[in-house]
């Protein structure tokens with residue numbers, strides 16, 4: 001089997017399961033810290049593992065530009081290169097090209113662009129994206145797709161979704177099948193129910209080991225995102241993992257788990273950690289705020305992480321105000337740990353058939369907070 005998926009329990013549409021890859025197992029629902037350029041920013045891999053994270057993300061676009069996929073392959077692949085022995089999922093780069101690269105041109109072949117780093121010319125085709133992810137040795141690779149910006153007219157979204165379907169076929173044909181490795185398809189179709197169903201049916205017909213819901217978390221808002229999930233997820237096979245790309249805030253994740261999503265990634269816990277925003281069981285906290293200046297209490301008394309058991313809010317406030325490197329490092333570690341605690345609570349609740357109560361508790365906790 002390429003990628004294994006064991007369904008262990010259900011609670012409504014929510015599932016408790018295990019994804020099995022060449023480099024280990026992932027308990028789902030799972031949150032995957034983003035490690036775009038072969039690093040979960042500001043964290044050492046052993047500290048990422050200590051948070052409970054089992055799978056991290058890399059990114060084709062960034063790694064093909066720097067240091068280059070061949071270089072990573074020469075050095076033993078991404079697991080050895082970044083000293084992360086567990087499962088790795090890489091995105092195909094389509095989304096990043098459209099959001100980061102300059103002078104990009106997209107057509108049937110693929111996407112041509114100039115590097116945002118040095119302006120050099122590059123091309124990413126479905127076959128090329130699969131080859132790069134193979135060189136990186138990603139356990140789970142993503143098809144090359146086009147993620148349409150929110151608000152584009154329906155006919156453009158339809159054409160884009162069809163292009164992504166043709167690219168899915170080409171990626172599947174180019175993918176080197178190996179036990180423990182898998183290529184996931186990405187459902188597109190914007191906010192249009194019929195386009196979403198058409199994309200999901202066509203991709204399901206191609207029989208992928210897992211399915212991502214793409215084209216969301218692009219500014220559509222939570223209600224619209226949930227509405228699209230209500231339409232899309234039921235069209236996907238029960239026996240395969242579902243991955244919602246780029247999501248999200250804690251309550252986005254709770255709602256998506258309730259709708260049957262198994263895998264998540266988002267830059268929020270790491271990026272917020274670098275901008276003094278902390279997630280806590282009492283809602284979000286901006287540690288730069290003057291009110292923390294002399295507060296001897298931990299950031300989050302209900303958190304079991306090494307940061308909350310060692311440092312005071314006053315100290316974290318001081319580090320951030322002083323621009324000390326340790327500030328972003330500690331806040332990032334706490335935030336990633338917070339997200340892993342959230343997923344642990346959701347997994348346990350599903351296994352116990354108690355997701356509704358736990359989700360209500362989490363919603364009440366997050367309603368507090370000072371931002």
Ligand SMILES: CNc1nc2c(CC[C@H]3O[C@@H](OC)[C@H](O)[C@@H]3OC)c3nc(N)[nH]c(=O)c3cc2[nH]1
Pocket residue numbers: 034035036057058059089090091092093094095096142145146147186213214215216217218245246247265266267
């Ligand atoms: C934030 N919202 C959002 N992100 C999205 C990403 C990037 C995630 C990727 O972006 C990197 O983080 C910046 C992570 O490395 C992640 O890799 C899987 C998407 N990627 C693809 N291929 N297709 C989509 O439709 C898509 C939609 C998204 N919506």
Ligand SMILES: [Zn+2]
Pocket residue numbers: 299300303304305306307308309334337338
């Ligand atoms: Zn903590």
